[in-house]
Amino acid sequence: xxxxxxxxxxxxxxxxxxxxxxxxxRDQYSHWPDAAERVPDLxxxxxxxxxxxxxxxxxxxLLYASEDNRGAAQRLRQAGIVTAAxxxxxxxxxxxxxxxxxxxxxxxxxxxxxxxxVKHTLDSVRALTRDAARVSVVMPTxxxxxxxxxxxxxxxxxxxxxxxxxVYDTSRTPSPTVTFEDVVRRNPDAVLVGPERxxxxxxxxxxxxxxxxxxxxxxxxxxxxxxxxxxxLGEGAVSLARLLHPELFR
Amino acid sequence: xTPLRWSLLCLALVAAALLALAVGTIGYTPVESWRALMGRxxxxxxxxxxxxxxxxxxxxxxxxxxxxxxxxxxxxxxxNPLAEPYLLGVSGGAAVGAVLAVIAGLSFAVVPLAAFxxxxxxxxxxxxxxxxxxxxxDPRVLVMAGVVVGAFANAAILILMANADASKVRGAVWWMxxxxxxxxxxxxxxxxxYVLTGAVVLVAQGRVIDALALGEDSAAGLxxxxxxxxxxxxxxxxxxxxxxxxxxxLVGFVGLVVPHxxxxxxxxxxxxxxxxxxxxxxxxxxxxxxxARVALPPAELPLGAITALVGVPFFxxxxxxxx
Numbered sequence: 001x002x003x004x005x006x007x008x009x010x011x012x013x014x015x016x017x018x019x020x021x022x023x024x025x026r027d028q029y030s031h032w033p034d035a036a037e038r039v040p041d042l043x044x045x046x047x048x049x050x051x052x053x054x055x056x057x058x059x060x061x062l063l064y065a066s067e068d069n070r071g072a073a074q075r076l077r078q079a080g081i082v083t084a085a086x087x088x089x090x091x092x093x094x095x096x097x098x099x100x101x102x103x104x105x106x107x108x109x110x111x112x113x114x115x116x117x118v119k120h121t122l123d124s125v126r127a128l129t130r131d132a133a134r135v136s137v138v139m140p141t142x143x144x145x146x147x148x149x150x151x152x153x154x155x156x157x158x159x160x161x162x163x164x165x166x167v168y169d170t171s172r173t174p175s176p177t178v179t180f181e182d183v184v185r186r187n188p189d190a191v192l193v194g195p196e197r198x199x200x201x202x203x204x205x206x207x208x209x210x211x212x213x214x215x216x217x218x219x220x221x222x223x224x225x226x227x228x229x230x231x232x233l234g235e236g237a238v239s240l241a242r243l244l245h246p247e248l249f250r
Numbered sequence: 251x252t253p254l255r256w257s258l259l260c261l262a263l264v265a266a267a268l269l270a271l272a273v274g275t276i277g278y279t280p281v282e283s284w285r286a287l288m289g290r291x292x293x294x295x296x297x298x299x300x301x302x303x304x305x306x307x308x309x310x311x312x313x314x315x316x317x318x319x320x321x322x323x324x325x326x327x328x329x330n331p332l333a334e335p336y337l338l339g340v341s342g343g344a345a346v347g348a349v350l351a352v353i354a355g356l357s358f359a360v361v362p363l364a365a366f367x368x369x370x371x372x373x374x375x376x377x378x379x380x381x382x383x384x385x386x387x388d389p390r391v392l393v394m395a396g397v398v399v400g401a402f403a404n405a406a407i408l409i410l411m412a413n414a415d416a417s418k419v420r421g422a423v424w425w426m427x428x429x430x431x432x433x434x435x436x437x438x439x440x441x442x443x444y445v446l447t448g449a450v451v452l453v454a455q456g457r458v459i460d461a462l463a464l465g466e467d468s469a470a471g472l473x474x475x476x477x478x479x480x481x482x483x484x485x486x487x488x489x490x491x492x493x494x495x496x497x498x499x500l501v502g503f504v505g506l507v508v509p510h511x512x513x514x515x516x517x518x519x520x521x522x523x524x525x526x527x528x529x530x531x532x533x534x535x536x537x538x539x540x541x542a543r544v545a546l547p548p549a550e551l552p553l554g555a556i557t558a559l560v561g562v563p564f565f566x567x568x569x570x571x572x573x
Binding site: 046049 | 293294301352357412413434548550
């Protein structure tokens with residue numbers, strides 16, 4: 001079976017399922033694991049170049065589920081190629097996607113094993129932090145406009161598992177745009193950011209208006225683990241728990 | 251325009267169209283592409299040439315014909331070298347319609363309809379403002395009304411996008427950049443109906459536009475119903491432009507620049523300006539789409555930006571020679 005994977009999450013999962021060698025094409029952002037770099041880059045995963053995908057002569061094309069990809073999916077099906085579209089915003093979606101991909105590549109046992117391993121790790125982190133006091137956090141991902149992680153994102157779930165609480169967990173979208181004043185009003189205990197934003201948050205006058213920043217509670221995420229809901233979700237939960245509750249790991 | 255120039259122009263369009271079928275991400279040889287076009291050879295090649303490249307090329311041709319001819323007609327009837335569907339608010343109205351549909355999360359099949367409705371709404375507003383001010387379709391008032399409607403549309407788009415979800419903003423921006431990448435035969439057939447009907451109506455008005463170019467009073471002296479002619483040309487040209495926007499998003503610059511190129515090539519009467527604009531418009535969009543596809547593979551560049559990149563140097567050259 002020749003597979004083209006046009007989302008980083010499916011690329012990652014296929015490698016975890018041992019089906020990496022069946023990949024004949026990937027999108028430009030599928031960089032993990034390292035072996036993925038050796039799969040031909042077919043360009044954007046949103047509005048992909050259908051001709052480039054066809055040139056790889058795939059039997060199966062995995063797309064990101066979005067209006068943007070409707071046209072491409074339709075054309076690929078017209079050309080007689082099986083397509084499947086996925087969107088992974090929540091942890092549950094990762095679980096079912098992994099099992100489904102396992103069935104698609106003819107190894108449901110391995111699909112179940114990968115999904116169960118992640119689930120097991122998440123369960124043990126949840127058990128570890130069960131009695132710890134919740135640390136409320138805000139997770140900014142963009143400055144102008146100010147965009148934060150909302151309740152619709154797996155990151156919110158991951159924070160919850162790791163003994164925290166996203167102050168924007170009531171927002172149903174994965175990445176709502178908010179005002180700075182509203183962040184101050186919600187008064188989180190800590191700011192959770194990727195390494196590239198940490199310096200901005202620590203030094204900007206606006207962010208220093210937040211009590212958490214003045215107290216030095218700017219926690220730096222390992223974004224390689226928590227970038228997307230995929231095989232490293234379990235590791236991501238562990239590293240988050242270490243950040244939020246270092247006392248539990250002594 | 252000399253017969254030689256006509257044949258060269260048409261030949262250039264045919265060459266560009268054939269090149270558009272032969273060149274792409276997959277490097278088929280010209281022979282392979284030709285065989286695939288004829289329905290022979292490898293099944294993937296046949297699909298790529300006949301279902302991906304061909305409808306795309308045809309859509310680009312229709313897009314260029316529609317934008318070129320409506321620009322030429324509007325410039326003629328308004329006696330304004332800047333008049334074109336985009337300046338007159340048609341595109342702005344269409345963009346509001348499309349952005350609304352994208353942000354409301356409607357299916358991608360509805361977006362062109364919403365764009366079309368928005369364009370028509372903008373045309374109706376501009377026309378009724380112009381008519382109210384002087385009781386007739388004054389071209390200057392019509393241009394101003396169009397510009398203001400366009401500005402209003404821009405403001406509306408910014409407000410809609412400021413609070414929209416990132417993925418929807420991406421869809422809306424993509425649409426505003428213009429593209430023929432999603433060309434399908436249904437879409438192409440619809441656009442063909444609008445563009446070809448509009449082209450016939452406009453070319454038939456060529457002599458009357460010639461008379462109008464002498465000034466409204468002289469035209470009236472020649473027995474031309476100035477108001478009716480202007481309204482008819484304006485509405486037809488806007489309808490054609492609205493259909494192109496609905497099919498391919500905002501592809502700017504073609505309507506503005508192409509009539510000037512046509513005149514530069516020696517087209518004198520409006521009938522020949524209109525036809526030459528249609529052919530050069532098609533040439534510009536087909537060439538621009540070719541650049542958009544092959545410049546940075548496997549990614550694609552926005553068609554609307556390429557038409558400007560290719561068209562601006564031409565236009566500047568034309569301006570320099572005129573002065």
